[in-house]
Amino acid sequence: MSEPTLLRVREVTTTFDTPTGPLTAVDAVSFDLAAHESLGVVGESGSGKTVLSRTIMGLQPRRGVSVTGSVLLNGTEVVGASEQAKRELWGRQVAMVFQDPMTSLNPVVKVGKQIDEVLRVRLGMDRSAARARAIELLEMVGIPAAATRYSAYPHSLSGGMRQRVVIAIALAGSPQLLLADEPTTGLDVTIQAQILNLLDEVQGRLGMSTILVTHDLGVVATRTRRLVVMYAGRVVETGTTRDVFARHRMPYTRALLESSPKVSNPSHTRLAAIPGRPPNLLDLPAGCAFAPRCAYATERCHHERPVLEPADETGHLFACFNPLPLRAASPS
Amino acid sequence: MSENLLSVRDLTVTFGPRGRRVSAVDGVSFDVAVGETLGLVGESGCGKSTTGRALMRVVEPTSGTVTLEGLDLTAASGRTLRERRTAMQMIFQDPISSLNPRRRARDIVAEPLDCWKRATGEERRRIVDDLLTQVGIDPVAYGDRYARQFSGGQCQRISIARALAMRPKLLICDEVVSALDVSVQAQILNLLEDLKAEYGLTLLFIAHDLAVVKNISDRVAVMYLGRLCEIGPADTLYAAPAHPYTRFLLGAALEADPEAPRRHEILEGEPPSPLDPPSGCRFRTRCPFATERCANETPALTEVAPGHRVACHYPLRVTVTPGPATTRTGPTGSGPSDAT
Amino acid sequence: MSSSLELSELVEEATETPDGRRLGVLFWLCVGWLALNLLAAVLANVLPLENPLTQNYNAVNAGPSLHHLFGTDDLGRDIFSRVVFGSRVSIEAGLGSMVIGFGVGAPLGMLAAYRRGRFDQILTVVMYVVLAFPAIIATIAILSFWTPRTLLKIIVVIGVAAIPLVYRVIRTATLAVATQDFVVAARVQGASDTRILVRELLPNVAPIAVSFLLIGVATVVTLEGSLAFLGLSVAPPTPSWGNMINESRTILQLNPWLALFPAAAMCLFLLALNFIGDRLRTHFDVTEGKL
Missing domain, CATH: 3.40.50.300 (P-loop containing nucleotide triphosphate hydrolases)
Incomplete structure (x- = not known):
């Protein structure tokens, strides 16, 4: 308080x-x-x-x-x-995570690049630092094999993975x-x-x-x-x-x-x-x-x-x- | 409750061309007794909706039999199929796309009657008005409105009225409330529930929401990647799941109660692709108790308690008296939390 | 899926009043104009018009006057009368070929989209093969050899060329509807295939079909004009908007009216058709639930 x-x-x-x-x-x-x-x-x-x-x-x-x-x-x-x-x-x-992870990601840009962009434009990082940080963020949101997934396109990821990417993008600027x-x-x-x-x-x-x-x-x-x-x-x-x-x-x-x-209700609870x-x-x-x-x-x-x-x-x-x-x- | 209205045996549905075969439903068998509600739960892609549609033969089963009131539906075709199928009706997830936007509520409900020429003129009008009234739509004020002018909840009511027009025995509800607001x-x-009592209906209630299924079902069946994992009475299955997957699934369910214990056993990873399902038990790749045997041998549904069957080589102990969720233990004495 | 209302949905919901959408004044003006055109074409024989074929060497290449509203051509024929009679060729070609195109293409498209499977696959391949021919060149080639050229032959050739186009549009439109749950619902209630096609699919495909039909007519009118310009449409002296423009080519500087009036008539006719077609398409677009 x-x-x-x-x-x-x-x-x-x-x-x-x-x-x-x-x-x-x-x-x-x-x-x-x-x-x-x-x-x-x-x-x-x-x-x-x-x-x-x-x-x-x-x-x-x-x-x-x-x-x-x-x-x-x-x-x-x-x-x-x-x-x-x-x-x-x-x-x-402030950053936002939207409901539909498919439409909040650009389908033709690799997920890593989408995080990179935030880092470079917002935080002015250079290319290699941004890439390293993007992979770090992907790891933080629990994406396995983050370095490989960096170059994946959104459609190749499941809904849950996409939402993790969206969260990683939101966290990129440390809001x-x-x-x-x-x-x-x-x-x-x-x-x-x-x-x-x-x-x-x-x-x-x-x-x-x-x-x-x-x-x-x-x-x-x-x-x-x-x-x-x-x-x-x-x-x-x-x-x-x-x-x-x-x-x-x-x-x-x-x-x-x-x-x-x-879930704890007995069945046929009105x-x-x-x-x-x-x-x-x-x-x-x-x-x-x-x-x-x-x-x-x-x-x-x-x-x-x-x-x-x-x-x-x-x-x-x-x-x-x-x-x-x-x-x-x-x-x- | 002993008489079976619907019997499903070894229902299998595969999609797609050779080489890219998706096994959507694989050898599913269950019975639904007259007057009961069977809940069918599972996550997306587990084949629960495909099962519902295959029962109606909206998608063609690859093999297996579906018997309704002793009559084999899988062998019927043409007009016989269409006629027999009217004893089974279906309500869908998307209330808006369930109704033809260019038709009036009254005509939508009357459609099955018109198809089979069951009623005309004054009688048809009376039946339709009764049905609409029963589902809570005022036939005088709303009967002549077009489907597109109704809200989601109202559309779902009209869908129910339409399904009841042929006085079906079995109602298949496919995610019927998941697009609606909590209050609706x-x-x-x-x-x-009311209509079930009034019409003596039997319900197959397909949903992903565990709380909704628990509230409406007498028995619950759990599916994972095209197969049935566990089936049993709702109360005991929820209180003491015997299949590790059921336990994880229930553990992930959110309770609208701030005092509810925070469960830490979270199922990691995501289901494998149905294009290339694991050998043996399909859950073994994510199961903390999986052994060699699970990869080699497909577990069959076996009874672990009266009416409670599970497809697992190492079922969790089913406590006879339902106790608090935290006292359940695994077969080896170690909870899944250790493994994750 | 969600209980949240997006901004656009909120605004849309507010904009949408039950059945209260207006078509607008311009729409009705266009409809009026089309009706006037059609009426004139149908009643051309009984209207107090000069004979479009009567030559008058005393009034050659005259400008518009009270006597000759649109002036006269190089043979002294009344341009107004020729424009009115010429519209018959354009309208007949447009409607006639679309009757053939839709008569064959639309039922096949609906059936293919509803039945799917082998039937759809084979039909779609056949249609794409036909589509792969450059339709205009094929039309020109056929009409050059198939003499004598009558309006009926032109209609048949264009109509057949339109079948795969209509098939494709109607098939796509039907597919969008056929995958919706209300079609499945109709099936499980025991509705026969014919009943589903007529009761559930047709009312939802019809608006798209109508707007495409209007745009199709407009395209054929243009096509007939182009053919006439190449001398491949109805033989002179029968007037058509296209061959009138063609005839004016050599004396354009001397008598611009000869080109202006048929061109203007055709242009306004096409504009009205396209506008109505477009307006109807948006007006009837209710299938995507706006609730």
Whole structure:
């Protein structure tokens, strides 16, 4: 807790101009991330988690998007920064691992060269130093026979290996913040476990902060220290991962947890499904976006928008007018 | 539960030209009893989806037999095959591509009825409306919409309604919830359980998600590289896996619980290519317990506990009373963690 | 696969209103123009037009006037009337050859993509062999020897040359659809092959076929023009846009109108066809789930 703040996100709102009207994908999101800390951002389709991670990176199309608020990364403002300034940040301060390792690698360039490029352009290394470092990075991310794989093309590698290469590229500039957007979605369970362990290990070894964006509560449960739960572009609950899992106050958080099947459940366990459909961002209700699907919703929820309020002194916040009572024993 | 609805014997599917033969499914045998749900799990490329499709003869099995209600499906062809096959229906992974984007929900559900001229006019309309209502789609408000206007979850509901139109005995679900959001996934799983009870269905539930399979299945079969490793009652198989692969697979599954013990036994490496599978036991190249015998001799499925069969020369001890996962031990007394 | 929405998807989702896509004013203008052309070609005989073959030596190479809207040619024939009658040759050649090309190529392409296997392999090889001939040179060669040249022969030659092209486009379009799960679903419900081809595949291939058909007609109109320019199309004095331009060659400086009007008519006709074809293709592109 005494670590300095690395990332300070304040009231970030990302709005897309669409022919049918403005679409607010991220709505007044604020949070802090300390150095060496791991944060999970969880949400379903349309929760804005992916847009949020791209906004933090400063990756938006040039037109049709407006971003307000502030993203301070190590004292540098990302919102409204020039391409030049952002290029200074990318790679060295912040790097990103995308979901699909196939499309985030250039299919016609050898994987080693793709790492080289980052090293030479960003860090100004010479050819031979870059090559040596690239092989070192490939070894670090657990690619066997790294020196040989240096000259492999992405298509000759399996999905898990490709994701390792993507991570190696992200680590090339020794960033202080690593943003991983669904890094294991689409990978097999055993490969997923390998990649998550790798991310854990490099975070500890390099002293980075990580943001893990995912729809899978299983991915963040034991891999992050703090959690942000998003729904319809807004943060609905945030706190330490343990608190959010065990002492959640927002009904959506509970619904999300209870609708996830668990390996430890006996067979034919009936899941508590959330009724209704995920929200339509173009037609959000005036009040709480979850109200139409919420069992606890009252008249007030439909008209007034709840703001985040503290649950206790540990930084656990929730946005709900009818918070769930704290369950004394045996959390879900 | 003793009567078998479906019997699969030595099902083998190979693809590709000579020299580049891929053995996708190799000698898979199992039975599905009337009214049960059999879960089929495995990682990508293990042949679970191909198995499902070969049962329907959407891909042609190279050899082996598939018997549904005592009738051999592998021998049938033409109209006989098409007719017999209606007792078996399939739902697919991609909800969007499962429905013809240019047809209306009502017509999609009615398609099987139209094919077999089972109902027309008012009766057809009534059956379709009932089916749509049952899967949670309002026929009045949504029946005339085009498939492309529905969300993923809704598309999957329409697919289910279509599959039920012929009153099938067996429903093959191929990764039906893996493209859906968690909240929608739970809705669809519950819907399947409800419809199973109502229609007296038998389910073959193919998925890669271990938690999903555990929640819905009575028995679970695990596949690796085209072969069946282990098959048994869901609860005991998960509590005490006998095949080393099953144990690694379960160890890698993520539990949505921060207090869950972090398992350190991680399966290293990746599956070998199905173009050139290892001799003997196909898991031996990654198995910490593998010996000479595993390379020379293909292990057969043998019973290790009632209804629990495993294809391994050195099965892990099956504890009769399911205990915590950490107390399980290997056959030689050393856990896989030592070997990795 | 994922639950995350990409930026582009978000924007797309927002742009997409159910069935609310508009074709635009320009599209309808083009349709109107084509309709006018077709109508004029069909009704040319009953319209109050001058006989396109009547020569009038009192008004040779006249510029546009109220009496001769587009002027007259070197034999004093009314250019407006000749442009209208000339459109018949172009349109008949375009539509006729496409009827042959699609009549044979489209069913074969769909069948090959649906059935796959040996049938597809053999057919595809045959089509590629045919495609390997330089079609235009072959067409020119055949038409030079196959005399007397009538419009029907031209249509047959171009139509046959179009079969492998149509086959290839339709086969590719069908393949993209035939691999989708709804086709498998139809099979397992017991739908017959014919039913799948007609009910599931055809509606999804038809929009691509229609837009390709329009562009095909445009190509044939150009081709007929080129053949006429080489003197290989219908024999004079029957007017066609192509042979009118050909005739104007020698007196271009004296009478530019003679070249301008048939060229403009052809150009606008092609522009409209291509625009409509292109617009329809994007309009009907719903197969890739935009949900």
